[in-house]
């Protein structure tokens with residue numbers, strides 16, 4: 034099977050702490066911090082959206098892939114917060130990175146799973162021999178309604194992967210997808226904020242699909258959790274991925290390098306893909322990586338990667354995911370955050 | 382002519398920072414020119430502007446035109462690109478009081494403006510402090 038030839042992430046520099054949100058709504062910050070393992074989340078600047086972050090993540094992926102962008106045959110942007118209701122994000126991204134006009138392009142949407150969806154399609158096109166390279170991006174600038182539990186986690190970030198058949202840094206050994214119709218989280222057209230089914234988002238939604246997908250792909254590969262060096266799960270909060278991982282037999286040590294949610298928040302379509310970029314930043318040749326996304330509605334895409342010898346030559350060619358997490362954060366108070374996220378309705 | 386059409390024509394410069402380099406004297410022009418202002422020659426090669434530089438000078442806009450009023454106060458500056466020409470652009474992700482001349486910046490892709498709530502979003506480059 035084909036694999037990843039270049040990868041990159043992007044996160045905005047603005048942050049808001051859980052305490053700052055809890056203070057406004059009279060909520061109990063320690064319960065969010067302990068219960069959901071959330072510390073702070075990223076906030077996009079007023080001039081950032083899914084398109085701008087996708088371009089920056091893709092440029093990082095191109096720096097590592099060291100290919101001519103004109104050789105990219107497809108651009109897929111997975112998101113639930115595309116800037117336009119009608120007008121593709123992918124065309125702007127393709128134009129900005131110099132991949133147009135000879136490309137296939139599509140915007141994908143599947144709640145938090147749209148990024149891994151694009152990865153699966155890009156990989157499949159390379160496997161089918163249809164093109165030399167295909168670019169898949171997962172990005173979101175998610176919004177939670179003010180005061181809703183989701184407001185503590187809904188964050189912004191992007192991850193981009195260029196798939197190809199030659200000079201791969203991580204080969205895909207297996208993929209598996211697991212889907213059912215499950216009404217756990219949704220947003221109707223013209224609605225500003227999503228709705229969710231409270232506790233129903235846990236067991237019948239996240240845990241059922243992640244467990245179903247993970248169990249099946251491990252079975253298909255004939256592998257056990259202890260055969261992996263790293264495991265990355267979708268991260269709606271800091272607690273769910275660790276809980277489902279432990280139930281499956283993975284350890285904290287395998288999961289911690291890819292667990293970004295406590296400091297980054299839930300970047301929705303960017304969530305497990307960004308976790309994967311953080312793992313690729315530190316992975317060594319020969320290591321194996323397990324990844325399982327989750328998108329409400331609902332389903333999971335599973336991937337098993339084997340790291341190749343080429344990884345060490347590309348890791349330092351672009352900013353690392355932890356650089357975006359750890360350097361030069363600017364902390365916002367709730368007022369500035371509400372203005373940046375357009376939670377304040379202005380008079381005419 | 383609508384602003385959308387003008388925005389569309391400028392995509393190579395706004396999105397990909399494409400400039401022209403004079404084949405006669407090597408001067409780099411952004412946006413590209415038809416005649417070199419330095420030596421008068423008319424032959425150019427396409428080059429892409431370097432993505433990093435230093436703030437040469439800046440001014441802070443506190444009373445902004447309506448399409449930028451959400452962002453005020455914000456800084457507009459001239460950035461000396463590393464090994465390239467100087468460009469004028471907004472300097473984002475930095476409070477005006479933290480801005481200094483000589484500060485290292487990089488070029489990032491950002492929303493520059495939008496043509497109202499229902500109009501086209503104009504994307505382009507801005508300078509931001511390096512991480």
Ligand SMILES: [Zn+2]
Pocket residue numbers: 403404405406407408417418419420421422
């Ligand atoms: Zn000249």
